[in-house]
Amino acid sequence: MFKKTIPLYLLMAAAATGCVSQKKYDTLLAEKVRLEALQTECEEKLAVANSGIQRLEQQRSELEAERSKLQQELGQTSQDLQARQKAYKELEDYYNNLVNTSGKLQGDLSEQQKRLISAREELEATRRRNEELATNLQERERRVNELEKLIAEKERVVSQLRQKVSDALLNFKENDLTVEVRNGKVYVSLAEQLLFKSGSTQVDPKGQKALQQLAGVLKDSRDINILVEGHTDNVPMNKATACISDNWDLSVLRATSIVNILQKSGVGPDRITAAGRGEFVPVTANTTADGRAKNRRTEIILTPKLDELFQLLESN
CATH class of the missing domain: 3.30.1330.60 (OmpA-like domain)
Structure with missing residues (x-):
């Protein structure tokens, strides 16, 4: 004292x-x-x-760790998005082929329509999640940059x-x-x-x-x-x-x-x-x-x- x-x-x-x-x-x-x-x-x-x-x-370290995690998640969701887009295209092609088939395939066509709708919904949900992750990553990068600039400025002044x-x-x-x-x-x-x-x-x-x-x-x-x-x-x-x-x-x-x-x-x-x-x-x-x-x-x-x-x- x-x-x-x-x-x-x-x-x-x-x-x-x-x-x-x-x-x-x-x-x-x-x-x-x-x-x-x-x-x-x-x-x-x-x-x-x-x-x-x-x-x-400490927050800077946590934000950097969170940024790295978000980057990994973004890469994974991008791969998922591509895979779902490919599956959707295959279902769409399959659906178009079913439209041209005979009436005995109508039941199968109805089922494929349901799958197509479900795939479309999953694709949209994945896209939204991908956008949210990208936005969160940008915000965390901005906060990390602000912290680093302030700390660097303090060290420069000292x-x-x-x-x-x-x-x-x-x-x-x-x-x-x-x-x-x-x-x-x-x-x-x-x-x-x-x-x-x-x-x-x-x-x-x-x-x-x-x-x-x-x-x-x-x-x-x-x-x-x-x-x-x-x-x-x-x-x-x-x-x-x-x-x-x-x-x-x-x-x-x-x-x-x-x-x-x-x-x-x-x-x-x-x-x-x-x-x-x-x-x-x-x-x-x-x-x-x-x-x-x-x-x-x-x-x-x-x-x-x-x-x-x-x-x-x-x-x-």
């Missing part, structure tokens, strides 16, 4: 005074609870989005976004940041040494430059949602303050600091979510200094909006 952010300007005001009144503290606490609820809602929507993608992938972000951050060292695609999303991971001094929530000038360059890409990518996650190692805070009591608070405030820089650099605030994960989502063990350094990071997670995929899923 995320630990949500408290607006930075309130926390800075509290820190400036050194302490807060009970009323202000209650107000801040209420705001924090509200943001926790909002973050939980965002997580649930993201989970629904990921589930929707999986369902679409790939282009990763390239744009990588190009914008080329002048930074590899051990300061990484850009990669995971689970259909672009992850920009920024190390603590690029952004913050130990225990601080103020972004260093070098880190501000990196975030401003990243914002230059994101502000024009309006179909991308942005989640900023703060992460720490498992070492407790040396000295708690009025605003920072543990690693939860530190990760939340750092994420909020980055959100503020992105917003001031032109990224719409309605697309950004700030979250603190504390020490509970490490990328490696905290047993060494190097491992702890890797865990002290900020991840900016870029996710394409999935409105069209949801609409197609609901229509199915």
